[in-house]
Amino acid sequence: MANFVEIRPREQKQALLELDGISRTTIEAHYRLYQGYVSKRNEILSKLEEVDLEAANQVYSDLRALKVDLTFAIGGIKNHEIYFEHLGGEGGNPSGAIAGLIERDLGSSDTWRADLKASGMAARGWAWTAYDWDEGRLFNYVGDAQNTFPVWNATPLVALDVYEHAYFLDYQTDRAAYIEAFFRNLDWSVVNGWIDAYRIPTA
Structure with a gap:
C-alpha cells in the first residue's frame, strides 16, 4: 500500500474545560x-x-x-x-445560516431540537444533524457506533455523542439531562463557519 502520513490529535480548546453542565x-x-x-x-x-x-x-x-x-x-x-x-459556545437557539437551514428543512428550532434529542435517546452512539448534498437539505441521523451508519455525500454539522463515556461521570444514566447540557454549550459561530467553508446552499 502507499505510504501513509501519521496524524496528531488536535489541541484541546480551553473553552472545553469550562462548559455548563x-x-x-x-x-x-x-x-x-x-x-x-x-x-x-x-x-x-x-x-x-x-x-x-x-x-x-x-x-x-x-x-x-x-x-x-x-x-x-x-x-x-x-x-x-x-x-x-463546536462545543464551548453559549448555546441557545440556532443563529445565522444554520438557523435558516433548520427553519427551511425542519420547520423550526424547537422541532429540530426535539427531533435531535429524540434521535440521541434512540441512538447507541451518535446523533448528527447533517446536510445531504443529493437531497439538498438537513436531516437528523442516528449512529450506533463510530462507523455506523454513515450516509454517503452528507456533511455533519452537529454531532451529539451519546456513548455513556460522554456523560456517565456527570449524569449517570440520565442521558436526557446530558443532551440538554450539550445544547447549552453549542457554538453556533463554529457551525456557521462550516456552512461557509463547505459552501452549503442556504437559499
Whole structure:
C-alpha cells in the first residue's frame, strides 16, 4: 500500500474545560479516548502496509480485521473532532445560516431540537444533524457506533455523542439531562463557519 502520513490529535480548546453542565473531568477523560482513536488509526495504517493481500477472506483475515477497525478509528476521529470543535459556545437557539437551514428543512428550532434529542435517546452512539448534498437539505441521523451508519455525500454539522463515556461521570444514566447540557454549550459561530467553508446552499 502507499505510504501513509501519521496524524496528531488536535489541541484541546480551553473553552472545553469550562462548559455548563459537562465537567472538566468528563472532558479530559473523553479527550483521551479521542487521542486513542488517532493512535489506533496510525497503528492500523502502518500494519496495512505489510498485510498479506493474498490471504484476504470475508470470514476472517488480517486485511478484513484491519480495514473494519480502521473505519471505527477514523469514525471516532471525525466524530469527536466535530463534537469538541463546536462545543464551548453559549448555546441557545440556532443563529445565522444554520438557523435558516433548520427553519427551511425542519420547520423550526424547537422541532429540530426535539427531533435531535429524540434521535440521541434512540441512538447507541451518535446523533448528527447533517446536510445531504443529493437531497439538498438537513436531516437528523442516528449512529450506533463510530462507523455506523454513515450516509454517503452528507456533511455533519452537529454531532451529539451519546456513548455513556460522554456523560456517565456527570449524569449517570440520565442521558436526557446530558443532551440538554450539550445544547447549552453549542457554538453556533463554529457551525456557521462550516456552512461557509463547505459552501452549503442556504437559499
